[in-house]
Amino acid sequence: MxxxxxxxxxxxxxxxxxxxxxxxxxxxxxxxxxPKAGGWLKKLPPDQQTEAIDRQLRGFDMAMFEVNYRYIEMYFGGIEGNWDYALYTGEKLAWAMMNGFERRPKRRANAEEIFFKGAYPQVLDAIRKKDIALFKKRFDEMRTTCNACHTAEKVPFIHVGIPSIKQTPLVNN
Ligand code: HEC
Missing domain, CATH: 1.20.5 (Single alpha-helices involved in coiled-coils or other helix-helix interfaces)
Incomplete structure (x- = not known):
């Protein structure tokens, strides 16, 4: 009481x-x-609406847009010792890529063979171990698999390097 x-x-x-x-x-x-919805979608005939959404979501390029963002962020998360963030964004890199397969199924085979069976899981392992030297080594190995897939997919001119400019103002506190 x-x-x-x-x-x-x-x-x-x-x-x-x-x-x-x-x-x-x-x-x-x-x-x-x-914000007011523009209403553009409803103005289209119903049989054209699904196609318009499909078109607006775009293809593998937009999946890569996010993959690239997370690639950069994962790198800075790791080298700054913000391991939780590196893992958070590093895992989402895979989700972004898999959403890309839904849009463009033909990209899946090379990505799985070259990227997912390659250094990518090893990078996540280094993040979980919070080992910066191992992380840097494996990140660079993963980078070569990004580029190997670009060559296999006939876009060899898209050649990624080690990130140099951070995308977010995140600090490791
Ligand atoms: C399927 C294998 C594959 C893998 C694995 C892959 N890419 Fe790509 N990437 C592509 C293809 C295909 C394109 C071109 C997409 C298009 O034209 O629709 C592309 C495009 C890009 C672009 C240009 C996007 C744009 O349009 O602005 C960047 C940047 C990029 N990739 C970064 C990466 C990074 C970083 C990695 C590794 C973390 C990676 N890619 C892994 C296949 C791959």
């Missing part, structure tokens, strides 16, 4: 804080006007 007596004021405090947050939240939500 005495315990319950002690808890009540705290409950009131929590309820009060929730109300303050709700008011603050709704005030904030009113500040920027919600």
């Amino acid at each position: 005495t315990d319950m007596g002690k808890r009540r004021p705290r409950r009131r405090l929590i309820a009060g804080a929730a109300i303050v947050l709700a008011i603050a939240g709704s005030a904030y939500a009113q500040t920027p006007a919600a």
